[in-house]
Amino acid sequence: MKQILCIVCPNGCRIQAEKKDSAWLFSGNTCARGTDFALSEMTCPTRTLTSTVRTSFNKTLPVRTAAPIPKANIMDVMKLLANVVITQPLLIGDTVIPNALGLGVDIIASSNILAEEDENG
Numbered sequence: 001m002k003q004i005l006c007i008v009c010p011n012g013c014r015i016q017a018e019k020k021d022s023a024w025l026f027s028g029n030t031c032a033r034g035t036d037f038a039l040s041e042m043t044c045p046t047r048t049l050t051s052t053v054r055t056s057f058n059k060t061l062p063v064r065t066a067a068p069i070p071k072a073n074i075m076d077v078m079k080l081l082a083n084v085v086i087t088q089p090l091l092i093g094d095t096v097i098p099n100a101l102g103l104g105v106d107i108i109a110s111s112n113i114l115a116e117e118d119e120n121g
């Protein structure tokens with residue numbers, strides 16, 4: 001039996017997960033989204049990654065994955081982001097890294113902090 005804290009909504013239900021034969025059984029969730037989340041946690045847990053990257057504008061740019069990625073890949077994506085330096089004034093939603101590490105998910109800007117910068121810094 002494993003305990004999972006559902007993070008899909010603020011209710012924070014505590015879900016019990018138990019494997020019977022080859023199927024997962026869940027209890028403690030109060031809606032179907034909790035079942036989906038718990039199954040994902042037990043088979044291929046994912047998270048939306050938020051971070052920052054350096055820029056040539058003397059500011060850091062907040063970024064995030066456009067969709068959740070497997071938790072197992074988060075450290076590798078963080079290492080990828082550590083080597084990025086943005087040299088153009090990207091806007092919120094602009095792609096920073098397409099298809100990061102071949103995961104099928106882009107890294108996108110999550111702020112307009114560079115909106116008023118010109119390309120000369």
Ligand code: SF4
Nearest residue numbers: 006009012013031034
């Ligand atoms: S099980 Fe449903 S109600 Fe409970 S935290 Fe998850 S999404 Fe929210």
